[in-house]
Amino acid sequence: MADNPLSEKLEEQIMNLNISNKSCSSGIISPQATNTDDSNNDDIKNSSCSKSMAIKTKIICSDNQKSECDIISSKNTISKCQEKSDENDWEDIDDKRDAFISDLPDYTVLLTNPVYLASNVDQQKIYYFMNSDPVARRFINEKSLFDQDIWAYDKNEIVEIVDYKCSIDKSFYLVKWKNWSVGFNTWETDEALKFCKEHIFEFKNKNHFFNKHVNIMHLMLSRQVITRLFDLYRTSTGLCLQLSTLEEVSITSNALGHGNKNARRLRKMCLKTQLALLSLDFFRERQVRELKDWEIHIKIISPNCNIKVENNMDLEDPPISFVYITDYYIPEGKIIIPDNPPSGCLCKNDCSFDINCCKTLSGSVAYDKMKNVVVTADCPIFECNKKCQCSSSCINRVVQHGSKVKVCIYKSTFSGWALKTCQNIYKGQFVGIYVGEIITVKEYNQRLQNSSSSIDYMWKLDFNDTTNFKYIVDNTHYGNFTRFINHSCKANLSIHSVWINCFDRYLPYLALFANRTIVADEELTTDYFIGRGKDSLKKSGIKCKCKMKKCKGYYF
């Protein structure tokens, strides 16, 4: 690295950068912050034409944790006209670039957040290079190599356009994607959004057009690029990215204009891939941190559970507008959930042998000695309650002790977030209960009407009587890990109705038990519409992606 004058100069700059970075109180920014208007780029353009020798270092750490650092120094720097030179004129640019590089320590540069967030010096150097080198900047802005051969996005994938920028001669729109958190808004070209004119129209109607500048790292990652690279570098345990060093990046960059047309095209492709991988690495690191934070948050909320969080499918963050809760119902409005059982058993010890025990209330004994359920789902289960004389280890206390199974909330291939087990599960073993808000039928209809909750996340408490029920569990906004369980036409979990301290017949807990042996790593599934015939499902028509041999085709 020492032989490379570019590297040496960059090292020098990075050292400056690290020194100034120390005074920055916040090294972490929110994902939104990386999306935000990078108006300091104006400084580059403005100051690039000035002859000032001064070095200005500006560090801003605002409340929302946005941190930025500009090192602006200008001497005889590139003029704007360089950015505007003909797109295919690589040789011309190369000359200008060489001249520019020879003046490296004194040029105008803007360092944006990724440099500070980069986890190692190599990453920092490359981000620095990408941000400072006019050819690299222009190259990234081109965005043609990944975009040209395919597509345009489907308008239904988009929630809205949230920002606009014009760079060189191209327009870029910042897109909020359906099911992707705002941290993964990406900048997309006009062409890529050609079928999404309504969204652009809507945005233009709502907004004045400010010509904003974006963080250059963001431009590397259109959604299509993310998906492609993710597919290429996915392993069973995550992403394994082959990152380039600064030397490799600068060698490719230096050679851009050399050779025949095909060689130049290949090099462009190679540079674009190198830079995109680096960007992906940066965003992946940030996402993994977010997922870990959520996992820790869940651990704090329910310390007795063992829940992992994993997304090896894409860059989506933990679900937003969802609050993780423990194994309780949250009664909505005036609903009161009784917590005072009228009576309890008089059994001694663990209720194994007593015949006048709560466990016999439903006619059959629900659990075996290993505490696995042995009755079918249409049999009500009455567990021993707080008025019972038996010990807490009594065999008729299972659901009330909460879930003990190690599970993982993960991003599935076809059906969004899903739940899998990290251990083998015995037939009949308790897995968890559906928790959430308890709402009335009236509220249920209202929520459906105004789309504030989704029917797929609402469970009617209609035990053995689908016409006469009062309450619904809604886990659209509040819930535990069971909220991520997908439907399967051959589900491995059954839903049992269990009463513990509340004897209201309309308010059982919906407890999930394994209906067969389930091996570690298998997805855990329930049948959302058990008992409904194939024909009635077809009529309502939401396509099932469970991939079971006997899939009914629809699950709703």
Ligand SMILES: C[S@@+](CC[C@H](N)C(=O)[O-])C[C@H]1O[C@@H](n2cnc3c(N)ncnc32)[C@H](O)[C@@H]1O
């Ligand atoms: C209770 S949620 C399960 C968690 C959900 N996958 C998520 O990402 O939040 C139900 C939703 O999951 C998806 N889903 C579940 N099972 C499915 C299946 N068999 N086929 C297709 N989509 C399914 C549907 O989008 C449905 O609206």
